[in-house]
Every structure is written in C-alpha cells, then in structure tokens.
Amino acid sequence: MTISAMPLLLLLLVSLSVGSCVGDHHQLLNFMTVKTSSLKHIAEGAVCSGHKVTMPSGDGVRWVPMNRPHGPCSSAAATTVVDGMLLWDQLRTSSIRRKLSGGRAGDGLPVIHSREAKTSNIDSSMTAKSTLGGSGGTSSTTMERTSEHLYSKVSQTVVVDTSSDIPWVQCLPCPAPQCHLQKDQLYDPANSSTYAPIPCGSPACTELGSSHSSGCSAGSDQCKYILDYGDGRATAGTYVTDTLTLSPTIAVKGFRFGCSHAVRGTFSDQTAGVLALGGGAGSLLAQTAETFGNAFSYCVPHPSSDGFLSLGGPVGNSSQFTSTPLIKNQHAPTFYIVRLEAITVAGRRLDVPPATFAGGAVMDSGAVVTQLPPSAYAALRAAFRSAMTAYGPLADPVRNLDTCYDLTRFPEVNVPKVSLVFAGGATLELEPASIMLDGCLAFTASPGGHGSIGFIGNVQQQTYEVLYDVGSGSVGFRSGAC
Structure with missing residues (x-):
C-alpha cells in the first residue's frame, strides 16, 4: 500500500503500538490500492490493448x-x-x-423530454x-x-x-x-x-x-x-x-x-x-x-x-468455474435469473438476511450496474461509505448512483474489497473498476421492496467468463478470463 498521498493516515500509523499495527495491516488486506485514473469508465487517451490472456487457437475455435x-x-x-x-x-x-x-x-414507460431524449438510448x-x-x-x-x-x-x-x-x-x-x-x-x-x-x-x-x-x-x-x-x-x-x-x-x-x-x-x-x-x-x-x-x-x-x-462449453478449463443454479421464469423464459445470498465489504459479511434476495437477480449482458433490493443496497452503501471516509465529503450523485466522491485530489485510492456470494457458493470477487464507476459506487437500489427483482450488471461481470449452461441449469464464473 502506498500511503505517501495521505499524510494524516501516515501520522496515525506511526503513532500506533506494534500490536495495533499488526491488526491494522490485517485490515488493510481487505482494501485494494489503485490509481484513480483506473476507476474512470474510459481513461483519457485509452488505446485498445487486445486480449489480455492467450485465447485458444486451432480448428476447434468457437x-x-x-x-x-x-x-x-x-x-x-x-x-x-x-x-x-x-x-x-x-x-x-x-x-x-x-x-x-x-x-x-x-x-408505464417513463416520458423522455428534450435533453434526455438524446441520451435515452445509449446502449x-x-x-x-x-x-x-x-x-x-x-x-x-x-x-x-x-x-x-x-x-x-x-x-x-x-x-x-x-x-x-x-x-x-x-x-x-x-x-x-x-x-x-x-x-x-x-x-x-x-x-x-x-x-x-x-x-x-x-x-x-x-x-x-x-x-x-x-x-x-x-x-x-x-x-x-x-x-x-x-x-x-x-x-x-x-x-x-x-x-x-x-x-x-x-x-x-x-x-x-x-x-x-x-x-x-x-x-x-x-x-x-x-x-x-x-x-x-x-x-x-x-x-x-x-x-x-x-x-x-x-x-x-x-x-x-x-x-x-x-x-458451447467454456473457453477456460471447466474445473476453474464456480457455479450457481439457474432459475427460469416459466412466464418469461427469455431471462436468466440467479440468486444472491450474501455480500461482503472489506472482509465483513453484511447483516442482510438471505430472504432479502428471494426475488432473484437477472444476469444480463446489457444492464450496466448491479441493482439490489433496497435494504441490501442500504447495507452495502453504509459499509462502503464507512470504508471511504478518507475521501469525503460525498460529491453530487450521478443519475441513480448516490455514493460518489471527488477523487481528483488523490493520485491513488484505497477501495474496499466487495464480493457477491451466490446460492451454491459461487462468488464474484470484484476488482476496483467493478466496484466504482467514475468515482461512484457502481450499485443502486432496485425499485420495490423486500425480495424485489435485481440485476447483475456488466460492470460487475468484468473480466469474468460467465457460462450460461442452460442444459445443466447453471451459471458459472471464472475469474481473470479477459
């Protein structure tokens, strides 16, 4: 961890006893230090780097x-x-x-007027x-x-x-x-x-x-x-x-x-x-x-x-996947639904009953940010804000993202680790760019109350190979696939 950009934190650490430093070091393992520029949706001057992993080649390429x-x-x-x-x-x-x-x-489509009409279809x-x-x-x-x-x-x-x-x-x-x-x-x-x-x-x-x-x-x-x-x-x-x-x-x-x-x-x-x-x-x-x-x-x-x-089958080794049961809605078979069971922030499991997620969450290639039942989102937001107090006060919301920070003062940011735990034990351990989008927590509350339908957005799916194995009734995840 680089702490030269945060002199107040440095002063606090050097004044602690040796025993306290050990405990604090353990706590810091639940954070990720990244350059602030990496948390932007598209970095200035970004160029295409191609595939970051070696892709299979040969006659069987699918x-x-x-x-x-x-x-x-x-x-x-x-x-x-x-x-x-x-x-x-x-x-x-x-x-x-x-x-x-x-x-x-x-x-019940929302009515879009003037400026919003120009942006309403940014797919x-x-x-x-x-x-x-x-x-x-x-x-x-x-x-x-x-x-x-x-x-x-x-x-x-x-x-x-x-x-x-x-x-x-x-x-x-x-x-x-x-x-x-x-x-x-x-x-x-x-x-x-x-x-x-x-x-x-x-x-x-x-x-x-x-x-x-x-x-x-x-x-x-x-x-x-x-x-x-x-x-x-x-x-x-x-x-x-x-x-x-x-x-x-x-x-x-x-x-x-x-x-x-x-x-x-x-x-x-x-x-x-x-x-x-x-x-x-x-x-x-x-x-x-x-x-x-x-x-x-x-x-x-x-x-x-x-x-x-x-x-067909996965691009990666099938043994590297963790999976969760696929839930099909008989009245709307188009959609792929999975069930969250828990969320962890900075190594601690949120106090959210599993029944909160009873409505399921749609795995969707087009949804941008993950939507959670309101009580689950409130718990996530509170834990995240608590872990980000060094970067306050909060900045203005961006659309429906209400936990935003002005990070331009900081060359690096310590982002708390966040994981999504699904039924069956499959876990998405999110990287910083899957947790924050342009300085905002990349999650929001879904409309409705307890047990409302959620979404797993493509921001949170980043770099995972997501396997929709409809034949076996499961959705699998493999980290570091791209």
Whole structure:
C-alpha cells in the first residue's frame, strides 16, 4: 500500500503500538490500492490493448472477440456520457422487470423530454462481429460469381443481448430515417445465394407468437416480425434465413433472423443489429442448442481490451468455474435469473438476511450496474461509505448512483474489497473498476421492496467468463478470463 498521498493516515500509523499495527495491516488486506485514473469508465487517451490472456487457437475455435461499444476496441467506437448510459440502463431494466412481472413491454414507460431524449438510448451492451450470407468460404470479404450474379458475405458488428430472443440486422431497402446510421455495410438479401424469406404459416413464423409477429406482407407469403423492446427501441421487417458465420468453425446454416427495414431508437451507436441469446424460442442459443449443447459463455472486458463470446462449453478449463443454479421464469423464459445470498465489504459479511434476495437477480449482458433490493443496497452503501471516509465529503450523485466522491485530489485510492456470494457458493470477487464507476459506487437500489427483482450488471461481470449452461441449469464464473 502506498500511503505517501495521505499524510494524516501516515501520522496515525506511526503513532500506533506494534500490536495495533499488526491488526491494522490485517485490515488493510481487505482494501485494494489503485490509481484513480483506473476507476474512470474510459481513461483519457485509452488505446485498445487486445486480449489480455492467450485465447485458444486451432480448428476447434468457437469464440469471437467481444467489446464494449464505446471503448477504443470497438469497431463502432463512439464517445458516451455515464449519465446518459445510466438513464438508458434504467429504461432497459424497467422494461425487463415489467416483462417478468407479467406486464407488457411498453407499459408505464417513463416520458423522455428534450435533453434526455438524446441520451435515452445509449446502449451499453457488448458488441461482437458476425457474418451473414455468401455462397461458400469463410472470409467476410469473399465474393463469388454464381448464375451471373455477384454473391457476397457481409461482416456486421452486432449487440450481444442475453435478454431478447429475436436476432436481427438492418437490411436493404433501409431508408433513413426509418433505419439508423451503421458503420458496416448493410446486408443486402439480393447479394446472398443462401438468403430465403420464411413463409407465413410455417412453424418458424408461428413460433414468433402474437407478441413478435405482424402477419404477412401485402401480396406475398413472407413472414413479418415486429419487436418492441419496451425501452424506447423497436424494429420491424421480414423474418428470413441465411448462413451466419461467427468463426471459421461456427457456421449456422438456415439461421433465422429479422431482416429489419425500420428501427426506432439507437442500438449501440452504428451497430447493425442484435445477436439475441435469450432463453426463449428463436434466439441464437435455441437455434444452436443441439449442435453446441445449449450453452454459451462470454467475458466482459474493460473498455480498453478485448473480451469474447463463445458457443458451447467454456473457453477456460471447466474445473476453474464456480457455479450457481439457474432459475427460469416459466412466464418469461427469455431471462436468466440467479440468486444472491450474501455480500461482503472489506472482509465483513453484511447483516442482510438471505430472504432479502428471494426475488432473484437477472444476469444480463446489457444492464450496466448491479441493482439490489433496497435494504441490501442500504447495507452495502453504509459499509462502503464507512470504508471511504478518507475521501469525503460525498460529491453530487450521478443519475441513480448516490455514493460518489471527488477523487481528483488523490493520485491513488484505497477501495474496499466487495464480493457477491451466490446460492451454491459461487462468488464474484470484484476488482476496483467493478466496484466504482467514475468515482461512484457502481450499485443502486432496485425499485420495490423486500425480495424485489435485481440485476447483475456488466460492470460487475468484468473480466469474468460467465457460462450460461442452460442444459445443466447453471451459471458459472471464472475469474481473470479477459
């Protein structure tokens, strides 16, 4: 620990007896000393460092790089403001909470006006590359001439979303303003030899259900879809199939997805669409369950490094994982729910009864910060503030983050260790950047009371490989994976 930046603490330590110093040293083991700059969402002048671990290579590769949408590693990189990102986070999680409680996606949406309308759709979900179409080969730039037509594959940057079931990308024709600007080339069905619209009345079209189907297009037998996320975003178009290529060894033939001709809202600046990995029918997981064992994993990286998305078993050694039971909601099978049992701060377990977490917590790739039942959050906040008294007084809140500090006076910060303990004993031991976001405690209280539904945000998931093993009914965690 470096204490030269805190002379008052230094004065206190040198005046203690030897016996007291031993006890205090033990207490300091429950803190982490980090540079203040490392606690910013995206550090000034940050550059992409790539993968921080050696990724598997060879013929059996089943992973693709995954990045934060607003970091220097993203091909759709854009600047973002934490305040706007947190507003979008509130809209997204409120929509999911309504679906879990039986409400419609759009019921009771907050009214967004003026300045807030510009930030309400700052999507903080992870992004990954995928390739659609083509007539052979694995390169996203391969082109072949067949039957006097030029067929090509198109490489797309898409949002990885574990809380939706209908994959989609923007397709030609896609006029503005119905379609948003994207960095990658638009998918053109006319340039793919493997494209096919899904007929009305087919099992695949029927599988959309009344909530996602919009009937048939006039004068044709093509299945139409509509998807309202309930957070101000929506997409509509034709339900189709084509070949999806994620890596040299992952090619999903007959992949069903939405060919979007109209979009409302922004899905991670300049991305092409959404790669849905929810637990319901129609998702990429459901379509590849027989091939890849009904499982996938990902590692959420820091903004300045690469993570990964993998289909099937884990990228890491399975013995390195700790796991917790997966709870499925029969009325909303899309969502992956786990149960917290305890929280520790600076080595001490909070006095929060396990029944407080009875509502479960949604593991979500797109939620930003972890939301806890109010009494659990109050206990965490009190313990954290007590451990951070050297950095007071509190600064102004940032959106719904109410425990913030002005750390510009300190080159280094001693952050208390925080761990999330799940049913079955699986534990997320959080690193400093997973505890604090731009000087604020990166947790908030969920709406509702005792036993309310919570969320495990992607800030807290950082650097862990999270394994959604739906086939065995568990969620696993492996630390230091990216």
